[in-house]
Amino acid sequence: MSDIYTAHYSVLKEECIHYLTENASAEGRNYYADLTFGGGGHSFALLESSDNAHVFSTDQDPDALANGKKRIEQHSAGSRLNLLPTNFEKFPEIIAEKYAEEIEQYGGFQGIMMDLGVSSHHFDEGRRGFSFRFDAPLDMRMNSEDSNIQTAADLVNNYSAEDLEALISDYGEEIFAKQIVQNIISKRNEAPIQTTKDLEDIIFHSYPKKMRFGKASPSTKTFQALRIAVNRELDVLESTIARLYPLLRPGGRLAIISFHSLEDRIVKREYKNISDNGEFLCRILTKKPIVPTERELSENSRSRSAKLRVIECINEEMLSPKELKKRKYQGMRNGNEK
């Protein structure tokens, strides 16, 4: 593993930390969770936000975990950061099984965050197969140690034409999915497609000639689609958000940074479901998503599509007069109150 994490830029870091720590408690402990540890930028910023911050982080990537372990050992407050090697879909159960008592003493989590997708490390570490800039086996598993997960090569060589086309057009929003799949099928009938460069070449020749040299490479969308499918990124996100919300204490916040419209749509919809289902009291703090400043964009062009959305858990005492009135009105409409 190269030491590439040192160059990692944490997207929307100031904004995210501001939302999570703004109304933290001065007494007792503030528990935070960063479910996408990566290079640790957000986790360490949370840890350093105050001496009473305690952070649980998760990552499923062995490189991120190994690098994180080293950084935690070297940090003076490292004992307040607990890095768990897991897919974040298991986080609510892990907390319930092992840490609930400890955290419930302080009312629950003050903040939980996700900075979705893969890290720059994945794109810059050629051997992982995420990037068409390097010639490498077509892998793309974030959890590269789990041999039960199908690699991108498995999908490209074994999926039916219909499934591949649906995958590339749904997850990549690629309008040339049909041509790409036709060419994949004819190539794989000759020999299995094994590497990023094999696939890049097929995609390049599937694009109309005059569109092959645009601003983005023809491979961008298909590679994104395969990565999302290999790591079940959208399914995992969708099934996790609603299970995180009950872990928050009143005033606690859930902050999610997404990088493309498919993710953002899920975050928006799940927040709305939480606020509409009547079981929880909450406040969506970002009617419009927070996006990077011009300065951040000039320092890190990879942040250009980032969007941060935040929801806050509240209780009856925290309702404003306007919110109380709205709630009463909703109750009357639902027939709950006379």
Ligand SMILES: C[S@@+](CC[C@H](N)C(=O)[O-])C[C@H]1O[C@@H](n2cnc3c(N)ncnc32)[C@H](O)[C@@H]1O
């Ligand atoms: C965009 S990076 C996070 C960067 C980090 N916030 C920082 O500042 O360094 C996303 C990280 O989350 C991890 N990840 C993505 N989906 C995950 C999941 N479902 N479970 C656990 N880790 C995941 C990836 O392996 C990657 O390391």
